[in-house]
Amino acid sequence: MPRTSFFPESFIAQIKDAVNLVNVVSEVVALKKTGRNYQGLCPFHPEKTPSFMVNEEKQIFHCFGCGLGGNVFTFFMQYHHVNFPEAVSELAERLSIPLPKTSAGERTSEAGQPLKEELRKLYTQAAEFYHHLLMKEKIGQKARAYLTYRKMNPKIAEDYYLGFAPEGWDRLVSFANQKKIPISILEQSGLVIKKEKGGHYDRFRNRLIFPILDEQRRVIGFGGRALGEETPKYMNSPESAVFNKGRVLYGLPQATPMIRKLNQAVIVEGYFDLLSLHLHGFKQAVATLGTALGSFQIRKLKGMAEDLVLLFDGDNPGIQAALRSVSLFQQEGVSARIKVLPPNTDPDSYLFEVGSERFSAEIEKAEPMMTFFFNQQIKGVRPQIQDQARIVDRLVPHLNALNSEVERAYYTGWVSEKLKIPESVLWRSLKDSKTPRRGVDRIQNSIKEEQVPGLEWHMIEAILRIPRAASLFLNEDREDFFESPEARAVYEAMQKTYQQQGEVNPGLLLNHLDDQVLKNRVSALAIRVFVNQKDEETFLSDLVKRIQLRQLQQQEKALYREIRSKEKSGITEELRSLLVMKKDLLQRRKEILIASKG
Numbered sequence: 129m130p131r132t133s134f135f136p137e138s139f140i141a142q143i144k145d146a147v148n149l150v151n152v153v154s155e156v157v158a159l160k161k162t163g164r165n166y167q168g169l170c171p172f173h174p175e176k177t178p179s180f181m182v183n184e185e186k187q188i189f190h191c192f193g194c195g196l197g198g199n200v201f202t203f204f205m206q207y208h209h210v211n212f213p214e215a216v217s218e219l220a221e222r223l224s225i226p227l228p229k230t231s232a233g234e235r236t237s238e239a240g241q242p243l244k245e246e247l248r249k250l251y252t253q254a255a256e257f258y259h260h261l262l263m264k265e266k267i268g269q270k271a272r273a274y275l276t277y278r279k280m281n282p283k284i285a286e287d288y289y290l291g292f293a294p295e296g297w298d299r300l301v302s303f304a305n306q307k308k309i310p311i312s313i314l315e316q317s318g319l320v321i322k323k324e325k326g327g328h329y330d331r332f333r334n335r336l337i338f339p340i341l342d343e344q345r346r347v348i349g350f351g352g353r354a355l356g357e358e359t360p361k362y363m364n365s366p367e368s369a370v371f372n373k374g375r376v377l378y379g380l381p382q383a384t385p386m387i388r389k390l391n392q393a394v395i396v397e398g399y400f401d402l403l404s405l406h407l408h409g410f411k412q413a414v415a416t417l418g419t420a421l422g423s424f425q426i427r428k429l430k431g432m433a434e435d436l437v438l439l440f441d442g443d444n445p446g447i448q449a450a451l452r453s454v455s456l457f458q459q460e461g462v463s464a465r466i467k468v469l470p471p472n473t474d475p476d477s478y479l480f481e482v483g484s485e486r487f488s489a490e491i492e493k494a495e496p497m498m499t500f501f502f503n504q505q506i507k508g509v510r511p512q513i514q515d516q517a518r519i520v521d522r523l524v525p526h527l528n529a530l531n532s533e534v535e536r537a538y539y540t541g542w543v544s545e546k547l548k549i550p551e552s553v554l555w556r557s558l559k560d561s562k563t564p565r566r567g568v569d570r571i572q573n574s575i576k577e578e579q580v581p582g583l584e585w586h587m588i589e590a591i592l593r594i595p596r597a598a599s600l601f602l603n604e605d606r607e608d609f610f611e612s613p614e615a616r617a618v619y620e621a622m623q624k625t626y627q628q629q630g631e632v633n634p635g636l637l638l639n640h641l642d643d644q645v646l647k648n649r650v651s652a653l654a655i656r657v658f659v660n661q662k663d664e665e666t667f668l669s670d671l672v673k674r675i676q677l678r679q680l681q682q683q684e685k686a687l688y689r690e691i692r693s694k695e696k697s698g699i700t701e702e703l704r705s706l707l708v709m710k711k712d713l714l715q716r717r718k719e720i721l722i723a724s725k726g
């Protein structure tokens with residue numbers, strides 16, 4: 129089923145017109161204006177120098193590192209891992225444009241509402257319910273006392289919309305019944321659990337509740353801290369259609385302004401660590417949901433700030449978690465700094481122990497992650513030769529895996545000094561065990577080969593880059609011109625766009641292309657900018673000549689075929705006129721060639 133059938137095409141065009149790709153990308157990638165394009169670090173592949181481009185006028189993006197490109201829908205789908213109808217409805221919702229009545233293809237609830245919307249509505253109602261109990265009700269006294277014990281104030285409880293799920297099995301269940309929330313939605317939310325013998329009971333009981341918000345500040349899930357002896361001490365609501373633990377960071381919506389302002393994000397693991405940091409004014413802090421940091425979260429943060437500081441508990445699990453995060457950051461090609469706190473402390477307890485000023489100094493002292501990593505590796509290594517040989521074997525792959533030559537040189541020198549091994553020895557080991565080329569290089573190469581453009585692609589490029597080329601090339605029927613089926617598909621989509629809009633805006637054109645490979649190719653061509661007007665003129669006039677020549681060649685070929693067939697039947701009037709035409713064609717070709725030399 130073609131995806132446009134989910135929504136009327138006019139509706140999709142309306143959304144596309146109303147939304148600015150630059151704004152949507154800026155939410156997650158720090159963009160800098162360079163000439164007519166914006167540039168930033170690609171959120172889809174690891175990189176340290178920006179090869180990700182956005183063009184506002186054309187409403188397209190393209191990454192010259194991994195080759196991905198497209199328009200606002202492509203970006204939204206790829207970044208947020210949603211399908212096309214979901215991308216359209218999410219963007220519509222942000223713009224407050226009402227959706228056409230429920231579209232086919234989307235998962236809907238029994239009531240016919242889109243499932244995600246129903247879930248978010250329920251989570252919001254549940255958050256309000258829990259929050260009210262914490263702040264206003266007598267029953268919430270116990271939880272309020274616990275917050276005081278943890279040195280949290282009511283403002284924090286307000287800012288993070290904390291809540292309280294009291295003891296008892298059916299508090300939320302009966303609240304939901306009152307509110308007439310369909311039981312199927314309640315089940316899918318994970319906030320209630322189905323009993324074997326029928327009926328349901330609350331998942332969160334006797335817990336302090338941390339509502340988890342997405343970047344649009346909508347409630348999408350919950351964390352809960354036991355107030356009694358319940359196990360586990362912390363738990364999260366299960367993943368649902370709107371909640372994916374690896375993709376959200378607790379406190380991110382509240383922290384975003386400060387992260388951007390300071391160009392720094394401080395990352396912790398626990399709910400209370402985060403609340404303590406914010407209470408003490410470290411409003412650039414975010415937390416994973418008590419779990420290890422994942423690659424998706426790293427990509428999200430790298431687009432927001434350059435200085436990423438990871439804080440870990442001062443115990444062995446903390447150090448192990450820090451080491452694991454180093455390899456993950458390396459995979460993503462992102463740098464971070466690491467601070468492991470003193471033994472037997474976590475960010476929450478340490479902050480209250482030493483106060484903001486000292487804590488701030490500790491954050492500043494966080495080590496570059498590779499320094500931390502190599503320090504951990506050589507810790508306790510004895511100066512004996514066996515130990516030294518073993519450690520060199522272990523370190524070499526890590527030195528080779530460093531993303532930049534500068535880093536490799538720096539850390540090779542560093543290791544050499546720490547272990548008292550001549551640098552030349554290390555360098556020889558590095559050369560001997562060269563790691564295979566990185567995946568990204570391979571992708572890049574395959575794209576380069578594939579994109580050697582022929583005349584057909586040059587014509588498409590011209591239409592994409594030079595607005596007036598559309599009327600030059602799109603008015604004629606060029607059925608025979610295209611040999612490549614891909615180029616023909618793009619050309620046909622261009623004609624369609626041109627007929628509808630009177631122009632070919634690349635962002636709009638991409639709505640008519642389904643194949644992601646074609647989108648990548650089109651965005652790569654469209655995002656290039658001419659250095660000056662003269663280059664543009666030359667490009668276009670050369671192209672016009674080459675196309676004329678190609679057409680002449682095709683005509684010649686056809687003519688020769690005809691002449692040969694006529695020759696067999698002897699010289700006739702017909703053949704004579706064909707020969708005249710041939711002479712004429714050759715003359716025109718000569719003229720074009722002479723003109724192009726001049």
Ligand SMILES: [Zn+2]
Pocket residue numbers: 170171172173180191192193194195196
């Ligand atoms: Zn990329």
